[in-house]
């Protein structure tokens with residue numbers, strides 16, 4: 001066994017063309033091109049670097065001299081001969097085996113899928129549930145202040161309209177997890193936001209004037225409130241917040257590269273994943289709303305009809321479903337789902353209060 | 359072997375760095391690292407980091423000799439655990455009291471010089487070339503000067519002093535690195551770095567000024583096609599999104615251009631031991647192209663292009679960095695230095711302090 005390579009005397013950067021071999025006494029002997037012994041040491045005291053790709057192997061002698069060679073197989077054979085080839089070579093064998101690389105690839109795809117589909121949502125649900133109410137209140141107040149500053153303005157609804165909405169809100173909010181006292185309804189003029197309602201983690205529901213004027217039946221508005229209260233109960237807002245920060249963190253941890261490249265590459269998948277999560281949240285909130293509506297004797301399908309009307313108002317007769325990213329949760333699907341809920345209800349989808357909304 | 363007298367009178371030789379790794383080879387290492395890191399819930403990450411850095415340093419050759427990386431994964435793991443415990447402490451205390459975050463921020467500010475110095479020192483001391491180690495000899499005071507005082511001055515002067523703060527950081531980084539006890543040294547005029555930032559600002563203004571006419575030129579003919587405002591809206595969404603994306607990418611390119619030019623400036627003026635000159639000839643536009651197309655390809659391949667993208671960047675960077683050596687580079691001798699724990703380095707990398715040029 002004779003390995004060809006380069007030897008460096010201790011603490012020097014001058015390379016010497018040299019050969020390394022193992023003596024019968026298990027000493028590492030290094031000779032130069034002229035055959036003169038330049039270094040030797042008991043092989044068990046020599047630190048051999050792990051095999052990695054085609055990298056040169058480094059044999060570090062106890063006196064800080066060092067021999068390096070491209071003959072990876074030769075070094076492995078020498079380690080074998082000295083009875084030293086142990087688990088250190090396992091990772092390298094994995095890396096060089098096509099079979100194991102393919103297995104690793106499949107495992108990677110599977111584990112990333114499991115993490116995104118189940119791991120992150122479960123972690124976000126747990127974190128959202130564990131978040132103390134005081135933090136939820138701070139986040140909610142901050143969010144509301146920002147919205148008020150950037151987009152929303154004071155409501156222009158008449159006191160009688162507000163009273164009407166509050167009455168309906170009270171009917172639904174008694175069914176919420178925190179009881180009627182755990183929620184409040186705020187009125188705002190939407191402006192650029194348009195017809196919309198949103199819920200904050202502390203149980204605040206904000207409704208825009210533009211949404212109110214679109215309402216034709218009471219149980220439509222009750223459906224909207226039920227939906228927003230469900231968002232608050234399930235802490236969907238906080239879950240979005242946590243999922244939004246978990247995904248980039250995981251990408252950095254896995255790639256080990258917090259550079260610009262990593263950040264840019266992480267941006268779009270994060271948006272797409274969040275969109276799919278938000279679709280799931282909307283579905284959950286719709287389902288909860290349907291349950292609440294049935295309990296107060298309303299029609300769950302009313303929310304679906306209202307959503308479709310809002311869509312037509314916003315996007316014309318064809319609706320918004322042809323949106324260019326396809327990210328908008330299809331309103332038609334949501335309406336169909338709600339109608340389905342309504343069909344299974346004991347009321348059979350009949351309208352309780354057909355009188356047009358005030 | 360001992361006729362160094364003849365070496366020193368030899369003509370200077372230009373050695374260019376060369377990266378010999380391949381995307382396919384690194385892909386195998388990366389995917390095994392990835393799976394083992396996930397399976398061990400992140401613990402293997404420390405070993406993965408060492409293997410990755412060994413792969414990149416060990417495949418970077420100067421004058422036909424590779425660099426090498428020596429860090430111990432166990433130290434990195436301990437550093438990461440401490441960083442994680444601190445992070446957990448931060449998030450728990452921030453829950454209990456909202457102002458705890460402020461206290462942690464102040465603590466971090468005081469710890470910053472130590473984090474910067476220990477991170478750079480760990481990295482340098484674990485890197486070697488031809489059996490001789492690099493070292494970093496920056497002091498805590500120097501780090502506070504470059505990383506706290508100068509950024510503070512830049513902020514209170516409404517960023518007008520920012521290029522000088524950048525230069526202070528580069529000086530701290532380069533002038534405190536040593537190889538075999540011999541110092542790296544760089545020096546360049548304030549105007550030369552201001553010029554780079556002014557160019558960046560000019561590019562930004564040019565881009566914004568260009569964006570309006572381009573948007574009008576592209577969108578106007580489309581708008582004239584249909585008179586119905588509703589269908590027109592749907593028709594315009596696609597082109598607007600594409601234009602916006604193009605604009606975003608162009609905006610991303612500017613910091614890359616500025617950074618590349620400042621690296622060329624700082625490294626191009628660097629000498630080692632007052633004799634060997636460094637040359638950095640990275641093309642700013644080419645770098646922007648590589649980084650952005652890498653990001654794009656990594657994105658559309660859901661991450662699987664990542665190993666190739668890193669190799670591609672490493673290959674380009676190496677090919678444009680060289681050393682004009684006045685001697686054979688073999689008269690360096692290592693100094694006695696002890697490698698220290700990776701704690702500071704790992705905290706710094708967890709917080710992504712962005713230490714470097």
Ligand SMILES: [Zn+2]
Pocket residue numbers: 227231281282285
């Ligand atoms: Zn919703």
